[in-house]
Amino acid sequence: MITYIAGLLTVAFLPGLGYVLGAVLLLPLTYYSRLRFWTLTYLLGVLVAVVYGSWQLQHRLPLSLDRTDVVLSGVVVSLPEVTERRTRFILQVDTVQSDQPALQRLRRIRVSDYRSFTGVAAAPVHAGDYVQVTVRLRSPHFLQNPYAFDLERHFLSSGWDASATLRAVHQHTEGVWIYRLRDDLRSHIQARFHEQQVASWLLPAVTLGDRTSMTDAHWRVLQRTGTAHLLVVSGLHIAVISGAGILLGRLFNAALLCLRIETTRLRFFPLLLAFLLATAYAWLAGFNLPVQRAWIMVSIFLLGEWQLLRWSGWTRWRFALCLVVTLQPLAVLQPGAWMSFAAVATLLLMTDVYRGVRHTAWLGLVRAQWMIFVGLLPVMAWVFQQLSLSAPFINLLAIPVFSVFVMALPILLPLVLLDLFWMTQLVEKFLEFFWLGLVYGSEWQWGYRPLAKPNIWIVLFTLPLVLTLLLPLPLRWKLLGILCFLPLLSPRQQTLPEGNFRALIFDAGQGLAVWVETRDVSLMYDTGPGYPGGGSAWKYAMAPWFTAQNRRSLTHLVVSHRDLDHAGGMDDLFDQLRVSQLFSGSEDLQQQGFDSCHESQSWVYNQVSFRFLTQPPAADASENERSCVLEVRGSQCSLLLPGDAGHPTEYDLVRSGRLQPITWLVAGHHGSASSSSDVFVEQLQPQAVIYTAGFGNRYGHPADVVSERFRQRQIDEYNTATSGAVWLESTGKGCHLSTQRQRKRRYWTSG
Secondary structure, X not given: OHHHHHHHXXXXXXXXXXXHHHHHHHHHHHHOHHHHXXXXXXXXXXXXXXXXXXXXXXXXXXXXXXXXXXXXXXXXXXXXXXXXXXXXXXXXXXXXXXXXXXXXXXXXXXEEEOOOOOOOOOOOOOOOEEEEEEEEEEXXXXXXXXXXXXXXXXXXXXXXXXXXXXXXXXXXXXXXXXXXXXXXXXXXXXXXXXXXXXXXXXXXXXXXXXXXXXXXXXXXXXXXXXXXXXXXXXXXXXXXXXXXXXXXXXXXXXXXXXXXXXXXXXXXXXXXXXXXXXXXXXXXXOXXXXXXXXXXXXXXXXXXXXXXXXXXXXXXXXXXXXXXXXXXXXXXXXHHHHHXXXXXXXXXXXXXXXXXXXXXXXXXXXXXXXXXXXXXXXXXXXXXXXXEXXXXXXXXHHHHHHHHHHHHHHHHHHHHHOXXXXXXXXXXXXXXHHHHHHHHHHOOHHHEEEOOOOOHHHHHHHHHXXXXXXXXXXXXXXXXXXXXXXXXXXXXXXXXXXXXXXXXXXXXXXXXXXXXXXXOOEEXXXXXXXXXXXXXXXXXXXXXXXXXXXXXXXXXXXXXXXXHHHHOOHXXXXXXXXXXXXEEOOHHHHOOOOEEOOOOOXXXXXXXXXXXXXXXXXXXXXXXHHOOOEEEEOOOOEEEEOOOOOXXXXXXHHHHOOOOOOOEEEOHHHHOOOOOOHHHHHHHOOOEEEEOOOOOOOOOOOOHHHHHHHHHOOOEEEEHHHHOOEXXXXXXXXXXXXXXXXXXXXXXXXO
């Protein structure tokens, strides 16, 4: 099994599927009988992953057809996610009115409907509806930033071949009732509870897997208390529902036995009922990838009982793991999959270690919580960058209480839908008190510790040491295990020598966000774009990096000017980071407490110079011409950040004599023709220019005339739209530039 999974992992880390041809070099190893089995299982894993990847990529919309308008029809197969800004749903494509083979191969696409936000009257979309629509297709090419969620991989593993914007609806009728049933159930639940009540968002999350009404504050509570597995449909829920099926089945059998009805086939009824309830619940929850994994695991364990197979728990565990990664080869990269199987493995280990030891039910529950906490500690530190000391204590009470509630759902939910007032009140009060308990637990100051993301090799090193804490070994061995956890809890941070700096230009779409660091200080230049309907790119483009690094403060924040594509993430930044000093060129922001950047201010930190280059602009200057122009200059390398400054500001800087040749230039105004004038570029003589433009943006950035200007001078060009985030590193060995898509290129990476 290990070599089979290793084969799957090998393909998952390849930059392209063509590289698997090198696996044929292993065929001679099959000549040796001792290596034959391991080699063949490894090659089988490689073959399965390649076939899966090739099949998925065959259906993906190619970049050459990006922004194509097409008429297609299909069925809405997901619960629509409705927000103030847009409605989003998954459309299973039936027919495509196009002769393009690539369009004919589309299976499922994610459609966003902005009509209501733009004021266009539109009928609401429901799950199961059959629609014929005109959409503008977009290839799955998304933002690429360090530690951020890989949406391109998510699209591939989910079988979504493109995203799309809905342009017009030509036909809209009720379609498949089995999908509509979930939508109707959500509507009935929301109608029974006021939107301010806890049950209005918690009950759909637990029953339907619908988390669209959950806010960042809700997720923060779950993260701090380690209870996300309770409110997100997972293996626990499927296992509890199947356990309820077995219990009900046995009670039914007991009633038949009391009536003297005996047959050997009765033993199958509890297992059948457990399987049916687990399947029904999995379907109700949307049958997404995590639910599929949980359903497969439960089904394997039930199958062993059905056939009276003499399979140990470990055999069933291995079989379930192999089946999951075969059907979903990219599950080997999904933390949720490994955490689910690791939790089950920990419980199996506890069963083996303490077999025959007499203990009460509460002692067994305490031991299980301790073993799961310790067993998953390395994984939690690496995946979520946190240590929740309160999680074992909270889960000790929360798991049995909430499990009883989940077991009762098949009875409670119909009674709620029948609008029995007392039952509705009972469910609301239970969920309200349960949530208040979690909120109280999340406020314990000692209960939560954020961590920096440790090195993967440190995590792998600590995994075997976990056994010293889980097994009944002498105390000295357990103390050794605890000491070995220290590098995991306090990973070493890389420091910079004097005179050096590093910068990260985030892939924020059509916006700008740059982080700069010396040995002792850090600075943020702009905060990325915000959106007219609310929200910003900060949460999913920049925030994951700061979380992974456990960075909670900035020395300086420079917001070049007030435009939404530069200042849109400011509120989200303040929610996550403490800032010592604020600068901006915008008069509006200066009135809110920002210092002006137009006073030729400068500082030197760790022998790295930071200097604002502009003078106070004219009273009638545009917002763009008020942009802060910041120069960062180390002992060997330099960086210039001009914001959206245009030709007038550039000409003033050239005349002032303050410009010096630089190493890296972030193109002004995302590469617009209104910036990066010929004389400005000639004065700077950069070695490389970086455009911060959105992929396929409607403005045509970077402009052809600007690109030609840099190409004529043989200046290297990079674009976050095609390269992802850009790393700039000034070291004693020189000036180095690398891109996120280079650093983390996989076979599904677009472009």
